[in-house]
Amino acid sequence: MFHSIKTTLFILLVSQTVCAQTQDGLSLNELIQEALDNNPQLHSARHQADAAKAQIKQVTSLDAPQVGIEFYQTPIQSFPIATKNSMETDYFVQQMFPWPGKLSGMGKIAENNVAMKEQESKALDKKIIRDLKSAYYELYLVQRKMEINGENKRIMQKIIDIALKQYEVGAGNQSDILRAQTELTKLTNESFLLEREKGITEAMINTLISRPANQPLGRIAELEIHDVKVGFDPLVAIAEDNRAELKAMGYNIEMFKSEQALAKREFYPDIMVRGMYKNMSNTSKDFWSLMIGFNVPIAFWSKNRYQGKVNEFGKHINHAEMEYRDTKNMIGNDIQNALVIMESSRKQADEIKRHLIPQAEATLEATLASYQSGKTSFIMALDSYRMLLMAKLDYSMSVMNTAVSEAQLEQAVGLSMNEIKERLK
Numbered sequence: 001m002f003h004s005i006k007t008t009l010f011i012l013l014v015s016q017t018v019c020a021q022t023q024d025g026l027s028l029n030e031l032i033q034e035a036l037d038n039n040p041q042l043h044s045a046r047h048q049a050d051a052a053k054a055q056i057k058q059v060t061s062l063d064a065p066q067v068g069i070e071f072y073q074t075p076i077q078s079f080p081i082a083t084k085n086s087m088e089t090d091y092f093v094q095q096m097f098p099w100p101g102k103l104s105g106m107g108k109i110a111e112n113n114v115a116m117k118e119q120e121s122k123a124l125d126k127k128i129i130r131d132l133k134s135a136y137y138e139l140y141l142v143q144r145k146m147e148i149n150g151e152n153k154r155i156m157q158k159i160i161d162i163a164l165k166q167y168e169v170g171a172g173n174q175s176d177i178l179r180a181q182t183e184l185t186k187l188t189n190e191s192f193l194l195e196r197e198k199g200i201t202e203a204m205i206n207t208l209i210s211r212p213a214n215q216p217l218g219r220i221a222e223l224e225i226h227d228v229k230v231g232f233d234p235l236v237a238i239a240e241d242n243r244a245e246l247k248a249m250g251y252n253i254e255m256f257k258s259e260q261a262l263a264k265r266e267f268y269p270d271i272m273v274r275g276m277y278k279n280m281s282n283t284s285k286d287f288w289s290l291m292i293g294f295n296v297p298i299a300f301w302s303k304n305r306y307q308g309k310v311n312e313f314g315k316h317i318n319h320a321e322m323e324y325r326d327t328k329n330m331i332g333n334d335i336q337n338a339l340v341i342m343e344s345s346r347k348q349a350d351e352i353k354r355h356l357i358p359q360a361e362a363t364l365e366a367t368l369a370s371y372q373s374g375k376t377s378f379i380m381a382l383d384s385y386r387m388l389l390m391a392k393l394d395y396s397m398s399v400m401n402t403a404v405s406e407a408q409l410e411q412a413v414g415l416s417m418n419e420i421k422e423r424l425k
Contacts, residue, residue, distance in 0.1 A: 025221030028136050031209055035132050036125065038210035045124045049117035056114065059106035065095045087281055094274035094291075102270075105262035112255035119248035126244060126411045132208045133407035137400045139201045140220040144396040146194045148389045149187055155385060156184045159378055179379060223399045225346055228406075228417065230424065235335050235413055238423050242414035243331055249324045256320055260313035266306045269294040331412055338409035342402055349398035352391055360388035 036042060072088035160180045167177060203213040240246060271294060278287040297306050367384035370376040410416055415423065 026136075026139075026218040028133065031132060031136065031205065032129055034209040034211075035128055039128055039208060040210060042121070042124060042128060045117075045121040049114065049121050052110070052114045052117045056107060056110040059110050060103050062098075062103070063096050065093055067091075067093045089279040089281070090276050091279070092274055092276040094272060097271045097273065099265060099268035099270055102262065102265050102268075105258060105265060108258040109255055109262065112251045112258055116248045116251035116255060119244045119251060123244035123248060126414060128208060130407050130411040132205065134404050135201055135204045135208065136220065137223070137403045137407070139198070139205065139217065140223060140403075141396055141400040142194060142198045142201055143220055145393060146191070146198065148393050149191050149194060152386065152389060153184060153187045153191070156180060156187060156382070159382060160184065163378060176377065176379060180382070183382070223403055225349055225399055225402050227346065228342075228421070230339070230420065232332075232336060232339060234424055235339075235409075235420070236332050238415065238420065239331050239335065239413045240328065243412070244414055245327060246324065246331070249320065249327060253317060253320045253324060256313050256316040260310060260317065263306065263309040263313055266309065267297050267303075269297060334412035335409065338405045338412055342405035342409060345398045345401035345405060349395055349402060352395040352398060356391045357388070357395065360384070360391045364388050 068091075070090040070092070071086045072090055160177065163177045163180060167174060199214075202215075202217050205217060206213050206215050271292065274291040274293075276289045276291070278289065280286055297303065364381075364384040364387070367376060367381045370380070406417060410420075413420055
């Protein structure tokens with residue numbers, strides 16, 4: 001009986017290791033590329049940036065000219081024929097010219113808006129990648145939980161069968177059988193919950209990469225943990241130069257400054273030029289005329305309107321600058337949180353792998369030996385095996401936490417870990 005249990009345990013533990021080593025697994029890099037290519041949110045943000053680009057030519061172009069014809073001094077009796085017996089027919093064309101600098105000012109506003117939209121699109125790229133990585137690592141943990149659950153159920157069924165045989169020959173007791181059957185029922189219920197969790201996580205991944213939500217995904221291979229030594233201050237400095245949200249906010253501030261500068265130019269008049277050709281009916285001499293007109297923004301009844309716009313954009317600038325400072329502070333907080341979790345989880349995973357798992361394996365071996373000699377119950381052997389499996393589960397959870405915090409650090413800084421390493425050299 002001891003050899004039967006020990007052989008089964010050995011096969012399960014070895015099969016778990018071989019499975020992790022021989023399967024290629026679900027590729028994270030391929031999923032990321034698929035998300036960048038197909039995610040509707042990303043396409044929407046990119047189209048929004050392209051639409052903003054199209055505004056530049058619109059706002060830097062002159063308004064369309066006006067052309068017209070006027071029939072002058074036409075007798076009432078000639079109605080509705082305007083040309084009948086008219087004294088004069090005037091043809092004109094007129095164009096409104098903004099004060100020099102206004103069109104270029106509107107162009108600067110549009111350019112800053114384009115740059116802001118592009119950075120917002122890049123920020124969304126990073127967010128989608130972070131969300132995808134987090135869901136990927138959650139799926140990794142769920143899959144490991146399911147594997148451990150399946151191993152527990154197989155071993156439990158094996159122990160139940162052995163206990164039943166012992167009970168039949170009078171060497172066991174019924175309470176052990178009932179405890180084992182209760183444990184098996186709990187494991188079965190847990191497997192249902194894990195299946196639900198797996199389906200939810202897979203649906204999230206499929207949504208991010210724009211696949212059908214119910215499309216099954218493959219097994220994720222074992223994750224590797226790397227001891228990356230990075231400091232807080234260098235990362236904050238890198239984030240201030242590379243975080244897309246900060247860049248977008250910087251362009252937003254510049255856009256408001258450009259709008260304020262344009263509002264100040266509204267105090268200068270726009271120029272309207274009209275040229276007219278006068279076709280005289282009662283003389284062989286025709287005439288032409290030229291008119292130049294200005295609006296008067298400094299009139300006392302309209303001045304407050306323009307000054308109010310200047311003041312308004314000043315407040316917008318102050319608001320945007322405070323948001324920029326707040327975001328910088330939050331980035332520092334995000335970096336520190338990610339560093340703390342990443343380092344503590346890495347140490348925990350290392351401790352479990354180097355000490356806890358070997359200790360649990362030694363405990364299991366000793367318990368099985370005692371069980372063979374009748375010095376302990378099969379439940380003790382089961383508990384020892386469960387301790388080993390839980391140690392492996394805790395290891396997988398620590399690996400997941402390390403990977404998730406690394407993904408959060410990447411988003412906080414605005415660069416991938418490989419890019420961060422290059423900047424720190």
